[in-house]
Amino acid sequence: xxxxxxxxxxxxxxxxxxxxxxxxxxxxxxxxxxxxxxxxxxxxxxxxxxxxxxxxxxxxxxxxxxxxxxxxxxxxxxxxxxxxxxxxxxxxxxxxxxxxxxxxxxxxxxxxxxxxxxxxxxxxxxxxxxxxxxxxxxxxxxxxxxxxxxxxxxxxxxxxxxxxxxxxxxxxxxxxxxxxxxxxxxxxxxxxxxxxxxxxxxxxxxxxxxxxxxxxxxxxxxxxxxxxxxxxxxxxxxxxxxxxxxxxxxxxxxxxxxxxxxxxxxxxxxxxxxxxxxxxxxxxxxxxxxxxxxxxxxxxxxxxxxxxxxxxxxxxxxxxx
Numbered sequence: 001x002x003x004x005x006x007x008x009x010x011x012x013x014x015x016x017x018x019x020x021x022x023x024x025x026x027x028x029x030x031x032x033x034x035x036x037x038x039x040x041x042x043x044x045x046x047x048x049x050x051x052x053x054x055x056x057x058x059x060x061x062x063x064x065x066x067x068x069x070x071x072x073x074x075x076x077x078x079x080x081x082x083x084x085x086x087x088x089x090x091x092x093x094x095x096x097x098x099x100x101x102x103x104x105x106x107x108x109x110x111x112x113x114x115x116x117x118x119x120x121x122x123x124x125x126x127x128x129x130x131x132x133x134x135x136x137x138x139x140x141x142x143x144x145x146x147x148x149x150x151x152x153x154x155x156x157x158x159x160x161x162x163x164x165x166x167x168x169x170x171x172x173x174x175x176x177x178x179x180x181x182x183x184x185x186x187x188x189x190x191x192x193x194x195x196x197x198x199x200x201x202x203x204x205x206x207x208x209x210x211x212x213x214x215x216x217x218x219x220x221x222x223x224x225x226x227x228x229x230x231x232x233x234x235x236x237x238x239x240x241x242x243x244x245x246x247x248x249x250x251x252x253x254x255x256x257x258x259x260x261x262x263x264x265x266x267x268x269x270x271x272x273x274x275x276x277x278x279x280x281x282x283x284x285x286x287x288x289x290x291x292x293x294x295x296x297x298x299x300x301x302x303x304x305x306x307x308x309x310x311x312x313x314x315x316x317x318x319x320x321x
Contacts, residue, residue, distance in 0.1 A: 001026055001179055002047060002148065006056035009042050009203075016042045018203035019056065024181050026147070029174045031194030031211070032183040035295055039203040040183050041079070044152055047181075048077055060148055070101040076141030077150040081133040081157075086126030090117050090136050093125065094143055103144055111139040116165075130157030138166070148179040155184060167193045191287035201295050211287070216262075218293055220285035223258045223266050226278040230256055233275055237261075240269060254278075 002024035009017040017039040024030045034040050045051040047058040049066040057064070060075055068074050084093050094108040112118045115135040120128075125136065134157050141149055151170065155163045163186075170193060174180045184190050190197075197214055199207040207214060215221060227233055233256050237248050246260035258266055263282045270277050285293075 001061060002150075002181060003059040003062070004043075004047075004056070005059075007043065007046060007053055007058055008055040009039070009046060009051060010054040015203050017046070017053075017200075020200070020203075020205055021056075022198060022205065022208050024179060024198070025196070026179040027174060027177050028195040029170050029180045029182060029193055030196045030198060031190045032181060032198050032200075033190065033291060034200040034206075037202075038200045040200065041152060043200070044077075044079060044150055044181075044183070047150065048075070048079070050079075070144070072097060072101050072140075072146065073103065073144035074146050075148045075150065076144060076146040078134075078137040078141045078154055079150070079152045081130075081137035084125055084136075087124055089122045089124055090128075090139070091121040093136070094139060097140060097143055101144055107143060107145070111142045114142065115139040131159060131162055134158055135162070138169070146178075149173060149181070151180070151182045153184055154182065155186060155189060163189060187286070187288035187291060199291065199294060201297070206294055214290050214294075215284040215287065216282070218285035218290040219259065220289045220293060221259070222283050223261060223263045223280070224283055225256045225258070225266060225270075225280050226254050227256065227270070227276055228254060228278070229275045230254060232273075233270060236269060236273055236275075237266070 004020045004022050004024075007017055007020040008015070020043060032040055032043075042051060046053050047060065047065065049064060060068075065071060065075060090112065091108060094111065095105060097103075098105055098108050109118070109121075112121045115138050117132065117135050117139065120132070125133070128136070134154060138151075138154060141151065149170070154170075155166050158166065167189065170180050170182055174195070182194065184193075191211070194211055196210050197207060198205070225233065230250055230253065234248055234250065237246070237256070237258060246258065249257045251257060263280055267277065267280050270280075
């Protein structure tokens with residue numbers, strides 16, 4: 001498990017990470033999200049003692065990373081896939097890491113096979129594509145067979161097959177009981193991969209929640225009901241469930257859309273009053289929708305909106321968050 005307690009990093013007057021307190025638990029994939037400049041990479045660097053906190057602490061299984069005698073046997077990390085000498089081969093890069101941490105050299109060939117680089121293991125890394133660098137970075141993270149894994153944008157540069165491979169890999173690692181902490185800007189992929197989410201904005205914690213809860217609690221989620229008793233259901237919801245947090249719409253003659261209540265609450269109400277339901281389902285927001293809703297006031301770099309039409313165009317600047 002990774003433990004953060006009031007973790008803070010300042011650069012002069014700028015607060016990059018502001019009092020993060022959370023537990024990143026074993027046995028699940030924890031996704032780490034936030035706008036550019038939110039402090040994600042700085043947080044990961046502090047966990048690995050590459051940056052020192054201004055205040056607070058980051059612990060791995062109760063200890064700072066710097067106290068570990070053979071760190072890559074306890075924590076595997078991919079922060080910058082290109083952080084190696086380009087003249088070195090993939091195999092020689094991993095061999096150096098294995099020897100420095102007393103890892104059997106047979107493990108080098110095992111992880112090269114795992115990440116699909118066995119056939120190019122002796123090629124200079126300088127000739128690698130970005131996707132091959134990423135695979136080598138994953139191999140480095142796996143080398144010590146660690147219980148804790150930290151990946152910063154691991155699917156960057158990978159083709160669709162590679163993205164799916166990373167997804168299946170990290171989920172299998174979590175299923176083995178390991179701690180997996182993963183950042184990515186690919187929302188659709190994160191929705192398929194993560195069990196739990198940590199979201200920060202401008203260095204502050206915005207959410208520490210199971211994926212399912214974030215999606216279900218979004219104001220963009222709803223309960224859709226098909227019923228021949230639309231008018232009666234609407235009247236009952238207005239009378240018994242209606243408050244400032246509940247909205248009810250009828251987009252079709254036989255359909256009611258309820259926001260602010262669960263499918264169980266709507267279904268129980270209809271059953272209690274003898275109304276017929278032909279369909280009852282929850283329509284969850286996508287992770288992208290829920291994320292954008294949550295971080296709307298935390299975007300570091302607000303973009304303008306360019307409108308094209310006629311023979312010219314005009315740019316309107318978005319309001320400051």
